[in-house]
């Protein structure tokens with residue numbers, strides 16, 4: 001046993017390693033990225049030793065999830081980690097994996113981003129765990145994040161289901177001291193039994209689905225039992241339910257709350273789902289008001305509230321306005337919900353500090369690509385530039401104002417294709433190399449199949465820049481062959497150097513491809529500056 | 539004892555790494571710490587924020603409640619203003635004077651500095667000049683730590699050791715420039 005100071009994401013990674021992890025798979029995405037970074041550092045140190053394990057970046061979250069599933073099939077403990085919207089990409093294997101007989105422990109770690117620090121939505125993954133009908137664990141601090149990884153693998157093997165660990169930004173990106181435990185040896189390779197439980201044909205899937213429904217009773221018994229979801233009944237009229245990181249915010253205000261109420265509230269902390277129904281009933285029976293504090297959507301609150309309003313106790317939370325319905329929890333909004341007076345700081349008197357949004361790095365290759373594209377588009381009053389998820393999304397802001405949409409990974413090519421089919425001309429898709437490998441290629445196949453009149457600009461900087469410059473899954477030198485391979489005509493696959501010295505040449509080439517009536521691909525190549533810096537440091 | 543620090547600045551100024559250095563010094567002194575950072579997108583030039591809580595008792599929230607920060611350490615003056623609602627009534631602000639004007643709406647620098655000067659406990663210093671004087675233009679963040687040292691619940695020697703350890707990988711010249719930067723900061727706010 002030793003102590004270490006760990007970021008929440010590092011605590012999760014180390015917890016997995018100490019629980020006997022054999023294979024980890026991920027696609028970068030804030031706030032989940034450091035899990036894989038930590039695992040890769042550890043794996044590199046332990047390569048060639050008896051503890052050696054695999055930690056790999058993958059093309060996208062779906063491929064990561066499926067690789068982890070294969071490792072579980074082989075009998076070993078495996079995990080996939082991703083940000084919340086990544087689970088949408090992996091939703092197909094995720095939901096179906098609940099029906100197979102998990103062999104080696106399987107854990108999916110999903111990092112939600114309430115407040116959207118670096119995301120396009122703030123969806124709450126607890127809903128997806130509930131939808132798939134699996135167990136979900138939600139740590140409240142770094143220590144619990146470490147401990148819960150072992151618990152998650154054990155539960156997964158015992159009940160033969162995937163287990164989700166759901167965290168939010170504040171847990172992922174805060175550091176605290178963590179006590180670590182002994183390291184469990186890895187499972188030997190032991191293929192899943194040949195009992196058809198990994199073959200989801202309808203007749204088998206129907207049987208597996210019944211079994212999963214049956215398992216819910218066992219899950220509920222753990223949730224309502226002594227080892228999860230502690231309930232403390234007290235004399236106060238107020239009951240408080242916290243989940244995940246709401247617990248430390250509640251504790252931060254507890255002394256003041258007890259002083260102001262004159263009695264300690266009854267308290268239920270939920271760290272495991274499905275929800276502990278018996279404990280909830282017991283708590284509700286003993287209080288007049290019930291405040292639900294949870295980071296993310298009002299998941300617990302809505303389930304409690306049902307459709308008809310309760311007569312007693314009164315349920316308070318996000319839906320009733322005690323807590324904000326969007327954004328993340330803070331010690332301050334929890335304090336207000338507890339009815340405690342605001343603590344005063346200082347105010348800025350004579351000016352309003354303007355916000356300072358991030359911008360593309362000075363000298364970023366994307367700027368040169370966007371400036372060249374803008375110049376060509378000046379000739380076309382009606383045009384559409386669909387973009388994607390990456391640093392280049394910042395090209396939507398002044399001074400570039402060059403791209404017009406950003407919806408989900410890979411959407412640029414599909415949307416540009418649809419816009420073109422709908423009659424908008426010219427249409428351009430702007431997508432990074434990493435995003436192209438993640439989800440762009442399938443849309444390009446559609447464009448080839450239908451000979452859609454559109455131009456795809458692949459901004460090839462050899463990296464996933466936005467999440468801290470992880471290398472792209474394949475060397476980008478392969479991009480040209482890939483797009484030619486799916487059938488883009490070789491004379492309409494153009495590779496250019498994204499640099500201002502090449503501006504005139506680039507403008508001319510882009511102009512030519514926009515004029516071409518069919519699918520064309522322009523690959524703009526130059527390395528991300530952050531990646532260059534990172535390589536220099538290493 | 540409980541001591542809460544807000545670190546704020548602009549991406550690339552080294553604000554988050556400084557918060558980690560102080561956290562290490564606190565732990566070496568046997569104290570509890572919780573540190574929380576806002577990782578936005580990794581591009582440069584946006585706001586950067588870290589919270590560090592130090593205590594001799596267990597710490598609950600990883601973030602600092604409003605009105606509770608004992609210190610705001612600002613690597614850029616406008617950023618200091620953004621977090622004034624977190625400053626406690628007897629808290630201090632230690633801020634660099636040099637503005638980073640990477641937004642078109644940056645206010646008059648005089649009015650920004652005037653807001654800071656109007657606070658009960660505020661220290662403004664030209665951290666860049668003191669860093670250059672120490673031999674490393676990039677050590678302005680360490681100068682600010684030096685200027686805040688007398689407020690921190692840690693011995694100056696312990697912070698200096700943590701700084702030296704932090705830069706040990708980069709060789710003796712970088713270590714001694716950063717230690718000098720720390721001392722320059724201390725001299726600026728004795």
Ligand code: SF4
Pocket residue numbers: 359360361363364365366391461465466528529530531580581582
């Ligand atoms: S991190 Fe790389 S891709 Fe992103 S803005 Fe900076 S240079 Fe460009």
